[in-house]
Amino acid sequence: xxxxPDVNAVSKIAISTGGxxxxxxxxxxxxxxVAARNRGWEVVGIRxxxxxxxxxxxxxxxxxxxxxxxxxxxxxxLGGTILGxxxxxxxxxxxxxxxxxxxxxxxxxxxxxxxxxxxxxxALITVGGDGSLRIGDHLHQHGLRVIGVPKTIDNDLDxxxxxxGFDTAVDFATECIDRLFTTATSHGRVMVVEVMGRDAGWxxxxxxxxxxxxxxxxxxxxxxxxxxxxxxxQRDRSGARFTIVVVAExxxxxxxxxxxxxxxxxxxxxxGGVGGKVAVQLKVLTGKETRTVVLGHLLRxxxxxxxxxxxxxxxxxxxxxxxxxxxxxxxxxxxxxEVVYVPLEEATRQLKLVPLDxxxxxxxxxxxxxxxxxxxxxxxxx
Numbered sequence: 001x002x003x004x005p006d007v008n009a010v011s012k013i014a015i016s017t018g019g020x021x022x023x024x025x026x027x028x029x030x031x032x033x034v035a036a037r038n039r040g041w042e043v044v045g046i047r048x049x050x051x052x053x054x055x056x057x058x059x060x061x062x063x064x065x066x067x068x069x070x071x072x073x074x075x076x077x078l079g080g081t082i083l084g085x086x087x088x089x090x091x092x093x094x095x096x097x098x099x100x101x102x103x104x105x106x107x108x109x110x111x112x113x114x115x116x117x118x119x120x121x122x123a124l125i126t127v128g129g130d131g132s133l134r135i136g137d138h139l140h141q142h143g144l145r146v147i148g149v150p151k152t153i154d155n156d157l158d159x160x161x162x163x164x165g166f167d168t169a170v171d172f173a174t175e176c177i178d179r180l181f182t183t184a185t186s187h188g189r190v191m192v193v194e195v196m197g198r199d200a201g202w203x204x205x206x207x208x209x210x211x212x213x214x215x216x217x218x219x220x221x222x223x224x225x226x227x228x229x230x231x232x233x234q235r236d237r238s239g240a241r242f243t244i245v246v247v248a249e250x251x252x253x254x255x256x257x258x259x260x261x262x263x264x265x266x267x268x269x270x271x272g273g274v275g276g277k278v279a280v281q282l283k284v285l286t287g288k289e290t291r292t293v294v295l296g297h298l299l300r301x302x303x304x305x306x307x308x309x310x311x312x313x314x315x316x317x318x319x320x321x322x323x324x325x326x327x328x329x330x331x332x333x334x335x336x337x338e339v340v341y342v343p344l345e346e347a348t349r350q351l352k353l354v355p356l357d358x359x360x361x362x363x364x365x366x367x368x369x370x371x372x373x374x375x376x377x378x379x380x381x382x
Contacts, residue, residue, distance in 0.1 A: 010122045010323055012042040015067065017081040018049035018132035022153045022165025023304030024312035025081040028127050030072040031316025039324065043067040044121070048084040049132070050091055053115050054108070064119065076309050079302050090131070092138050113144050123328075125319045127151050130348050133331060137344035140329035147319045148331035148344050153299055156200035158352045159342040160333030164311040169196070169299040170206045176295055177211030177244060188241035190232055190282055190290040194275025196299050197248030198258075200353045203299065205360060208246035208369070215243065215370045217278065219250035219258070220354050223372025225278065229285035231370040236288070245282070247275045272296070314339055 013036055017025050029045065036043045045065040046052040052063030065071070065083065075082055089095070091112045093105040116124065123145040126136040129152040140146040150157040155166035173195050184191045193213075195203045201218025208216040215231055217223045232243045249271045252258045259274040275292045283290040304312065311334065318332040318339040331347040332339050354361065370376050 010039075010041055012044070012120050013123045013125060013320075013323060014044050014046055014053075014064070014116070014119075014121045015083065015125045016046040016049055016052075016127065017083050017085045017151070018126065018128040018135070019085060019087050019151070020129070020153070021080050021085050021300050022151050022163075023079045023168040023300070023302060024164030024308040025085075025127060025151065026072075026075040026078045027164070027304065027309045027312030028149055028151075028316040028319075029067070029082060030076050031313040032125055032320050033067040033072045033316075034069060035317045035320035036323075037069060039320070044119070045083040049086040049089065050112060050135075051086060051089060052083075053119065054089075054091065054112060076313065077303050079300075079304065087131075090135060092135060109138060109142050113139060113142050116144055123147065123323045125149060125316075125323075129154075130157060130351065133157075133344055134348045137329065137348060140344060145323070145328045146344070147322050147327065148347065149315045149319050150331055150333060150347070153203065154197055154200055155202040156198075156351045156353065157333075157347065158350055159331065159347045160352075161336055162311060162334050164304065164308040164315065165300075166202065167307045167311075168302065168305045169203050170210070171305055172299060172302065173203060173207035173246075173295055174210040176293070176298075177207060177213060177246065180244065180293060181212065181242075184242035184244060187289065190243045190245065190279070190286065190288045192245045192247060192275045192279040192282070192290065192292045194247050194249060194272070194292065194294040194296070196296070198250040198271055199351050201248040201251070202354060204246045204248035204251075205354055205364065208244075209360070209364055209367070211244070211246070213244040213246040213369065215245040215372065216364065217245070217247045217251040217274075217372050218354060219248055219252065220356060221371045221373050222252055222254040222256070224254050225281050225285060225372065227370050227375045228278075228372050229282055231376045232282065232286045232288060234376055236286075243288075245278065247278055249274060 056063035091108045094108045127149040133148045136146045150163045153165040153169040180191045215228045250258045261270045261272040279290040279292040330341040
């Protein structure tokens with residue numbers, strides 16, 4: 001008697017973490033591993049994004065790490081990822097140096113999908129931001145069974161209310177702003193705080209508001225420094241001699257571009273330095289002593305908050321349930337109170353930007369926070 005094979009049958013899955021690290025990654029790894037092991041599945045982790053499966057000989061112990069209960073015990077509170085990560089080496093456009101020293105890009109998709117087959121891997125849980133999830137969707141379209149888990153401290157992935165790592169980043173940024181308040185007050189200075197946020201200003205907005213910033217510059221609103229300078233001078237006239245300005249790294253002036261630090265081969269453009277530029281210009285416009293603090297990768301480090309741990313645990317278990325249910329080519333996302341399934345193609349179609357007419361922005365305007373887009377009114381209690 002001929003038996004039709006069960007296309008949903010699973011015996012072995014892989015987990016990969018790609019792109020910039022975010023607090024909560026290890027919670028996802030632990031949750032997915034335990035949930036899969038409870039179903040009798042074998043679980044392996046791919047080292048450094050997809051590098052571990054593409055270049056296994058580069059790792060003394062092999063490019064795949066066996067994940068069992070012992071391997072993931074007590075890791076939920078740890079920052080980073082036990083699997084390692086990378087934001088270079090996109091397999092769909094992999095950088096290769098030619099004999100003449102120049103670089104070109106090749107598509108290694110077919111090779112990568114075959115390696116998953118050679119390792120007997122039935123499904124992949126890929127944990128990453130928009131870039132990693134686009135790669136996951138590409139692999140799905142080439143025959144690999146893929147479930148995506150959204151990860152970014154920027155909170156800019158669409159179709160999910162929140163991404164783990166964001167709460168931890170905002171919490172730390174707020175603490176830093178709190179600390180800067182005391183030194184800014186003591187010296188009557190303007191403190192410019194640069195935070196991450198390439199395309200979306202979620203961290204700058206939330207941390208700035210929570211920390212009591214007076215001006216916030218975000219990518220969604222091209223800025224002019226005239227209104228910011230006037231806010232500083234108004235505060236001076238009212239007796240408040242200090243000002244806190246929070247700037248997202250992707251903020252750009254009206255008619256200008258984001259500030260670029262550089263770009264390495266196989267990587268996205270690296271932003272940064274806008275805080276320093278803003279500080280120099282504000283010193284000229286106001287005559288005030290100005291200082292810059294760049295939080296940068298500090299926002300990625302440290303232990304995840306309880307909220308980010310819980311979200312990571314929920315996403316990891318949901319990804320395993322999705323595999324068990326026969327799902328493919330989807331991302332798990334938070335739509336409170338549930339974790340839902342969204343097609344990867346839909347989830348990566350656009351970024352989730354700060355809604356300029358949303359309640360949080362309206363609240364910020366009501367508080368008198370200046371966004372560099374309009375001159376301030378009279379400052380009352382700000």
